Amino acid sequence: MPAIAIIGAQWGDEGKGKATDLLGSRVDYVVKFNGGNNAGHTVVIGDEKYALHLLPSGILSPGVTPVIGNGVVVDLAVLFEELDALIARGVDVSLLKVSANAHVIADYNRTIDKVTERFLGSRRIGTTGRGIGPTYADKMNRIGIRIQDIFDEKILAQKVEGALDLKGQILTKIYNRRPQTVEETVEELLAYAERLRPMVCDTGLLLNQALDRGETVLLEAGQATLLDVDHGTYPFVTSSSATSGGACTGSGIPPTRLDQVIAIVKAYTTRVGEGPFPTELHDDNGEHLRKVGAEYGTTTGRPRRCGWYDAVIARYAARVNGVTDFVLTKLDVLTGLEKVPVCVAYDVDGVRHDEMPVNQSDFHHAVPIYEYLDGWWEDISDAREFSDLPVNAQRYVEAVEAMSGARISAVGVGPSRAATVVRHELI
Numbered sequence: 001m002p003a004i005a006i007i008g009a010q011w012g013d014e015g016k017g018k019a020t021d022l023l024g025s026r027v028d029y030v031v032k033f034n035g036g037n038n039a040g041h042t043v044v045i046g047d048e049k050y051a052l053h054l055l056p057s058g059i060l061s062p063g064v065t066p067v068i069g070n071g072v073v074v075d076l077a078v079l080f081e082e083l084d085a086l087i088a089r090g091v092d093v094s095l096l097k098v099s100a101n102a103h104v105i106a107d108y109n110r111t112i113d114k115v116t117e118r119f120l121g122s123r124r125i126g127t128t129g130r131g132i133g134p135t136y137a138d139k140m141n142r143i144g145i146r147i148q149d150i151f152d153e154k155i156l157a158q159k160v161e162g163a164l165d166l167k168g169q170i171l172t173k174i175y176n177r178r179p180q181t182v183e184e185t186v187e188e189l190l191a192y193a194e195r196l197r198p199m200v201c202d203t204g205l206l207l208n209q210a211l212d213r214g215e216t217v218l219l220e221a222g223q224a225t226l227l228d229v230d231h232g233t234y235p236f237v238t239s240s241s242a243t244s245g246g247a248c249t250g251s252g253i254p255p256t257r258l259d260q261v262i263a264i265v266k267a268y269t270t271r272v273g274e275g276p277f278p279t280e281l282h283d284d285n286g287e288h289l290r291k292v293g294a295e296y297g298t299t300t301g302r303p304r305r306c307g308w309y310d311a312v313i314a315r316y317a318a319r320v321n322g323v324t325d326f327v328l329t330k331l332d333v334l335t336g337l338e339k340v341p342v343c344v345a346y347d348v349d350g351v352r353h354d355e356m357p358v359n360q361s362d363f364h365h366a367v368p369i370y371e372y373l374d375g376w377w378e379d380i381s382d383a384r385e386f387s388d389l390p391v392n393a394q395r396y397v398e399a400v401e402a403m404s405g406a407r408i409s410a411v412g413v414g415p416s417r418a419a420t421v422v423r424h425e426l427i
Contacts, residue, residue, distance in 0.1 A: 002259035008224025011271030015329035030058020033250030035222025071250020204252020236275025279307030311403035318405030
């Protein structure tokens with residue numbers, strides 16, 4: 001049985017949570033392999049709406065083991081807030097497993113994230129201020145705190161002291177902020193130890209043994225391809241690997257066991273935060289997409305920047321990730337438009353680019369070249385077969401499929417779990 005990666009093909013918020021939930025009943029494990037509580041998934045089941053930030057979406061599927069992998073950075077307060085909120089709503093969270101090697105977000109990392117963004121002013125990255133980037137920086141600088149350190153008070157105190165030797169000076173002398181003391185930080189983290197202990201294990205071993213038994217493992221990305229620290233629109237990116245390669249490093253599953261890469265792509269494009277966005281709309285069309293698509297961040301509540309579908313980005317995501325299947329979401333948001341533009345290439349200083357420009361400056365100055373497809377007026381939210389869609393909606397799907405580098409296997413036509421047209425079985 002396969003290991004399957006689900007990744008975002010744009011700048012995030014494509015609907016990965018719904019796609020994961022759609023497959024949840026057919027998989028045994030769902031793994032979050034990167035990021036932290038800086039991104040959110042919204043899952044609608046019946047009349048119930050769930051907003052998840054740190055937990056894998058699979059936690060909502062009965063019998064599925066949700067796993068927080070080693071590539072994640074964990075805010076323990078947020079973890080238990082989310083668990084308690086789900087427990088209060090009757091969700092069984094007892095199967096959750098957390099990697100002993102995942103890194104922990106300490107209070108000083110949240111503080112540094114916030115004050116650094118304010119200090120950057122107009123050069124800010126657009127982070128969520130939740131300490132994600134500074135925690136990954138600690139990981140790379142080898143001064144990070146891991147989940148396993150919570151269970152050894154002596155080691156924990158040594159690591160916090162080592163980190164605060166420098167960070168305390170930076171916060172005090174540069175930003176005029178008093179950080180928590182070593183003792184305060186240690187005490188805060190130790191408070192979670194006993195409740196955390198039963199959840200913690202070698203998740204890489206757990207997942208590989210599951211694959212050996214013939215069980216199915218779904219690897220769920222936070223953020224998306226264009227936010228990947230290596231392959232995204234750097235420096236306006238996240239601090240982790242959000243591509244299919246990151247699914248392996250962030251979970252402990254080797255690439256030879258990854259059988260399928262499902263990329264989620266919205267029928268238009270959105271992004272949150274700073275950075276270039278060729279098809280961004282600053283007019284009534286952009287406001288229409290934002291309003292109809294309810295384009296506000298699950299985690300931050302920030303209004304998302306909106307633009308038309310960008311096939312150049314889709315092709316790039318297909319190539320970087322080895323995409324086998326696209327899931328096209330929110331097609332229903334385009335209902336009622338007479339013409340639907342699709343970006344097929346860029347014009348950069350009079351030169352046509354059919355693929356992503358090599359350098360950031362060219363991408364920043366890219367002007368989209370559009371093809372205009374006929375729109376439709378019919379309500380498509382009850383469509384369950386491809387033939388149920390209006391002819392022009394079918395043609396739109398087929399056109400963007402031909403431009404995007406992989407087949408479109410499913411189409412989202414509404415927010416609920418059931419509102420999906422399946423063209424090709426995903427598992």
